[in-house]
Amino acid sequence: MAETVDFYSGVLGMPLTKTIELPGGGQHFFFDCGHGDSLAFFWFPNAPESVPGVSQPAHRPDQGDIVSAHGSMNHLALNVAADQIDACVAALREAGVECTEVWNHDDSEWGVSREQHDGVFVRSIYFSDPDGISLEIAAWTRDLGPHDVSHEPRRAADA
Structure with a gap:
């Protein structure tokens, strides 16, 4: 603790x-x-150790597989103002926390763009806490609306 x-x-x-x-x-x-x-x-x-790849992702998104077990928490996203994302990267690195570069999430096939453009809805960085919990700092770049919810939730039987 x-x-x-x-x-x-x-x-x-x-x-x-x-x-x-x-x-x-x-x-x-x-x-x-x-x-x-x-x-x-x-x-x-006397708690058991966490199990990367089961109780949380084994890797950051830029380093490998992010699958975690159903019922586990994959990651927590914390919101910051869009103009604060670069300062967050600098502060994390200054504190010795390894983190990703800023990711520009969009609705493209891969869901991420190297460049910021009008289709980017959130800019994110990813890192882990000392226990391996995956964290995201998310800077939303636009308001979300009904058109942003366009996928039906799946069940294991659908796979």
């Missing part, structure tokens, strides 16, 4: 707002992630 507090409060600037000691020595801590929302973490002294 100490590394989690150092990272989320120290590097990402999320204030620690509530701490709870659990029976058996565990802990449950809450961080203010903005807009009245909290990010909560549990720590248990």
